[in-house]
Amino acid sequence: MGPGCVSAPDPVTTIDLAETSLRDLNQKLHQAERGSFRVLNPRGAHAVACGIDADISVEIHGSVGYYCAGMHQKGSVYVDGNASTGLAENIMSGTVRISGSATMSAGATGHGGLVVIEGNAGARCGISMKGVDIVVGGNVGHMSAFMAQAGNLVVLGDAGSDLGDSIYEANLYVRGEVASLGADAICKDMRPEHVRTLAGLLEAAGMEADPNDFRRYGTARGLYNFHIDDVNAEVARRAG
Amino acid sequence: MSGTGDSWRLRESYTFDRHVIAEIHRAANTGVYRIRGWGAKRRMPTLDDLVFLGASMSRYPLEGYRESCETDLVIGAERAARPLEIAIPITIAGMSFGSLSANAKEALGRGASAMGTSTTSGDGGMLPEEREHSSKLIYQYLPSRYGQNPDDLRSADAIEVVVGQGAKPGGGGILLGQKVSERVAGMRTLPAGIDQRSACRHPDWTGPDDLQIKIQELREVVDWQVPIFVKVGAARPFYDTALAVKAGADAVVVDGLQGGTAATQDVFIEHAGIPTIAAIPEATRALQDLDVHRKSVKLIASGGIRSGADVAKALALGADAVSIGTAALIALGDNDPAYDDEYRKLGSAAGFWDDLQDGTDPAGIATQDPRLTARLDPVIGGRRLANYLQVLTMETQTLARACGKSHVANLEPEDLAALTVEAAAMAQVPIAGTDWIPGDRRKR
Numbered sequence: 001m002g003p004g005c006v007s008a009p010d011p012v013t014t015i016d017l018a019e020t021s022l023r024d025l026n027q028k029l030h031q032a033e034r035g036s037f038r039v040l041n042p043r044g045a046h047a048v049a050c051g052i053d054a055d056i057s058v059e060i061h062g063s064v065g066y067y068c069a070g071m072h073q074k075g076s077v078y079v080d081g082n083a084s085t086g087l088a089e090n091i092m093s094g095t096v097r098i099s100g101s102a103t104m105s106a107g108a109t110g111h112g113g114l115v116v117i118e119g120n121a122g123a124r125c126g127i128s129m130k131g132v133d134i135v136v137g138g139n140v141g142h143m144s145a146f147m148a149q150a151g152n153l154v155v156l157g158d159a160g161s162d163l164g165d166s167i168y169e170a171n172l173y174v175r176g177e178v179a180s181l182g183a184d185a186i187c188k189d190m191r192p193e194h195v196r197t198l199a200g201l202l203e204a205a206g207m208e209a210d211p212n213d214f215r216r217y218g219t220a221r222g223l224y225n226f227h228i229d230d231v232n233a234e235v236a237r238r239a240g
Numbered sequence: 241m242s243g244t245g246d247s248w249r250l251r252e253s254y255t256f257d258r259h260v261i262a263e264i265h266r267a268a269n270t271g272v273y274r275i276r277g278w279g280a281k282r283r284m285p286t287l288d289d290l291v292f293l294g295a296s297m298s299r300y301p302l303e304g305y306r307e308s309c310e311t312d313l314v315i316g317a318e319r320a321a322r323p324l325e326i327a328i329p330i331t332i333a334g335m336s337f338g339s340l341s342a343n344a345k346e347a348l349g350r351g352a353s354a355m356g357t358s359t360t361s362g363d364g365g366m367l368p369e370e371r372e373h374s375s376k377l378i379y380q381y382l383p384s385r386y387g388q389n390p391d392d393l394r395s396a397d398a399i400e401v402v403v404g405q406g407a408k409p410g411g412g413g414i415l416l417g418q419k420v421s422e423r424v425a426g427m428r429t430l431p432a433g434i435d436q437r438s439a440c441r442h443p444d445w446t447g448p449d450d451l452q453i454k455i456q457e458l459r460e461v462v463d464w465q466v467p468i469f470v471k472v473g474a475a476r477p478f479y480d481t482a483l484a485v486k487a488g489a490d491a492v493v494v495d496g497l498q499g500g501t502a503a504t505q506d507v508f509i510e511h512a513g514i515p516t517i518a519a520i521p522e523a524t525r526a527l528q529d530l531d532v533h534r535k536s537v538k539l540i541a542s543g544g545i546r547s548g549a550d551v552a553k554a555l556a557l558g559a560d561a562v563s564i565g566t567a568a569l570i571a572l573g574d575n576d577p578a579y580d581d582e583y584r585k586l587g588s589a590a591g592f593w594d595d596l597q598d599g600t601d602p603a604g605i606a607t608q609d610p611r612l613t614a615r616l617d618p619v620i621g622g623r624r625l626a627n628y629l630q631v632l633t634m635e636t637q638t639l640a641r642a643c644g645k646s647h648v649a650n651l652e653p654e655d656l657a658a659l660t661v662e663a664a665a666m667a668q669v670p671i672a673g674t675d676w677i678p679g680d681r682r683k684r
Contacts, residue, residue, distance in 0.1 A: 026460045046453045051390055051461030067444070067457040071390040086444035086457075092389055105444040109385040111429070127443040128385060130429040147439060149429045168430060224434040225417055229271040 016040040022047065032056050044084070049077050052094070069096040072113065088115045091132055097205075104141070107134040110151065116205045123160070126153045129170055135205035145172050146182065154201050156209055164217050172217040173198050175209060184223045190216045263506075273507060275414060277339075277596025277606065279407055279500040279544065279566055280510050286498070286544060287517050287553040289663030290656050291672065294642045302641040309637040310647040313561055316398065316467025316490035318536045319459075324376060324398045324467050326561070327356030328633045329648060330551060332625075333495075333542055333565035334380045334400065334471075336362030338415050338424040339502030339596065340569075341613040342369050343621070344605045347572055349374035350622025355629040360400060360563075363413045363438055365427045366392040373618070378469065381458065383412060384438040386428035394462050400469040401455065401489075403442075403480075406499025406543040409473025409513045412440035414503040418599035421608040448483040455488040469493055474519035474543065475512075481526035485537050493563060494523045496543025500566035502606055503597030516543040516554070518666035521653075524558025525681065533558065534649065548635020555636070556651035557667060564632075571628035572621045573603045 015025050018041040029037065029052055039060040042048050049058050050070035060068070063081035072091045079087075082100035091110040101119030108124065110132025117125075120138035126145045135154040142160035145153050148170035158176035165182020171194065172185075181187075190212075198211040252258065266274065295301035302309060316323040332352045337345050339362065346369040352359040358376035361367070365387020371377055379396030381388065393399065404410060415424070415436040425432040445454045455468050467490035472480040474496045484492045496516025501509065520541045527533035541554045542563035554562045566574075575583075580590040582602035588595065596606035604615035640648045643655045657672040658664035664671045665678035 022460070023464070027463060030463060047457040047460045050457050051463075053390065066450070066453045070457050071393070071461050073390060085450070089444045090385060090388055090390070108444040109388065111389065124443065128439065130385070146443075168434075224431065226272050226435050229269065231269045 012036045012038050014038045014040065017042050017045060017048075025049070026051065029056065029058065030054075042081075046084075052077065055094075063100065072096055082119070087117070088113075088132075091115060101138065106136075107132050107153075110134070112151075114201075114204055116207075120157070126151075126170070129153065133201055133204075135201055135207060137207060139176070142179070143182070145170060148172070152197065152201055154198065154205070154207075154214075156207060164219075166223060167217075167219045169219065171197070173201075173211075173214040174217065175214045178215075178217070181217065184220050185217055186220045188216045188218045190214070273505045275416065275503055275597050276506050276509070276594045277500070277502045277504075278509070278594035279498045281594075282510055284497065284515050285517055285660065285662045285666055286515065287550045289517065289660045290553050290658055290667055290669065292552070292556075292639050292643060292655055293657055295644050299644050301644050302646060304638060304641050307641065307646070309641050309645060311633055311637065313538065313649070315469075315538045315560075319464065319488075319490060320398075320467040321463075321465045322397070324358065324378075326358055326376065328629065329555060329559075329561035329636070330355075330545075330629055330632055331357050331378070331540065331561055331563045332359035332568055333499075333563040334360035334362040334378070334402065335502065335565055335569075336364040336413070336415075337367040337370065337427070338362075338364040338419060338608070339606060341604060341607055341616065342367060343613050343616045343618045344569070344572060345370040346373050346618035347616060347621030347625060348568060349377070350618060351568075351571070351625025351629065352376070354622065354626035355633070357629065358397065361392075361396075363415075364424065365389070366395070367427075369618075371395060373622070380471075382438070383440060383442045384428075385443065386430075386438070390461055393458070394465075396462075396466060398467045398469060398491075399458055399462070400471050400493065401451070401458070402471045403451075403484075404473035404475070404495075405471065405501065406473045406495030406497055406513050406516075407501035408504045408508045409475045410440060411504060411508055411512075413438035413501075414505075414597065416503060416597050416599070419597070419606075419608050424608060448487050451484075451487040459488075467491060469540070471495060473499070473512075474514050474516065477514075477519040477522040478526045481523040481539070482530060485527065485530050485532060489537060491538040491540055491560075492523060492527075493540040493542065494519050495563075496520075496541070498544025499542055500569075501596075515666065516541060516545075517557075517663060519543070520554055520557040520559050521666070521668045527558070534560065548632045548637075549639065551632055551636040552639040552648065552651060553656065555640075555648055556653060556655050557669075558653070560649060567628070568625055569605055571625045572605055572616065573624070574601075574605050576603055579603055 036057040042062045044065045046065035053073045056075040058077045060079045065084045067086040069077040069088045076095040079098040083102045085104045087102045087106040088096040089108040091113040093113045097116040103122040105124045106121045107115040109128045111130045115134045118137045121140045123141035125140040129148045129151045131150045133152045139157035145164045149168040155174045159178045161179040162182035164185030195211045353375040359374045360378040376397045378398040382402045417433040469491040470484040470489040471493035497513035538560040541559035545562045577590040579602035601607040604612040656669040
């Protein structure tokens, strides 16, 4: 491209799932190296736009079934609707955003990237998360961030029972009420670096909220190792 | 009476024998259940309780040294663009980097590749050394999803969705802190040195209906290139196999009670699941009911497979292939008498050592200690494993030819007889010298 030239925006490719098979849709998305795609009539189909591995942009108009944008890498997926189980499960990088709500296990095991749920998320949101950032505009259900290993879960609403059960090194930020904390999860200090991190996540997610209104939850590190007694050592010590 | 020693006067309790007493003392001292590796050690019905009938007047054998007896197997030809083709019906079971050293994983890959068969990743992701040296690598998709990523998924030759394993059906993995090195921790996104306990249940699906959708997703992510296996611990193999087929599996792996582990609770290893000899016929019956046996869905049996006799018996009972774990580690040098002095320093002895969980393996296999891992040369280890696989194959062919089979997959229950009532009932073959099968489930 010569000096002064401006690249034309990529044309948007429209794929209608009322006329195109899921296989053909995903194959097209997997073969694309760049570009924008508009998906119509998903009608609750499963595995829509899963396995993307390129810097492409996908807009899905309508609600999707299980595992939408599963194992996502690099690009962005936007769902104008709701999503069923496993939205963006095991996301590695890139962004997945939905305008509505997600059912169970949203962002499960995600290793990186950003998942934004403008509505509510159901049970086990962020379960086993391994580095992904998840921002939920509404509430999250019970057992969210179960065994969460790394990354950040931001909840602008309330959290259900057993939040962060058996959590490792992930950080959970909740603005509203927490029904109960799970095993080994505790409320932790909100230090300046956490306020900065949270502010950045809210900005990246396009959510308006004051970071100072949130509380931070994380691990007490009480389950990291088995507790092994040694009565024999005590007996030997007493025997001198 | 005079002249009698303690062995005449002392009577050991059958209920509270010395092993039981030692375990109660250990529990009282530590307050934690015993965690160990290996598989079940107790006596139980095994494939040893079956014999081949061989050819006789009504059947003729194949020449043992001349006529061909094929051993190849193709898995996933109906659905996968790249089916898994293996030269022998013996694969290497999933064992993680973390539980095993990188050298051990490389050796397994080298040995399996030399014999044209597959090896399998494990909890903790795919190790680069493993991929590099495994011509056919099955990628396990586990509840923990440690190190799970789509790039590795796409590089695999098959995907194995792990629902359970024979050593601990219903349980998740354990990797004690001694083995969670910086590299292992990094691959699993966990702090180094913690006692890592894996999830027992997948985080984003429950039940066969969900699994069907999960398999659809996996196929979509890899563009329907490779087969999908489902692995279960042998508990309810008839129903588990049928449900795995319903969910869309190309192969079902049924891991019997004798299946090994690198670490779990002793109570789990010894007291959960059913023996391999009981599991294979039930899984086979499910495949036959669905008219997919020896057709579109393959059965891989594992748990205590040691010899070509075990392989041949598993195939005769209906398996299309077997998978070995513990035996493969022994082939690499596990429990080698050459290290007996070191095993004794650890409170065990060569032939008895089962503390794979503690990271002190003198043979350098189940450890992350660089001083110990250096003892296992992956090239030599691979050669030993290839030799062992070669022997298993030759033994299997020997028995198949004796039964008149030109392909090992042609072995069938009719070639077998049982030596015990239990084996006859479990394997659903007649007690030797009779036509009696206790609880006969054959269609008449």
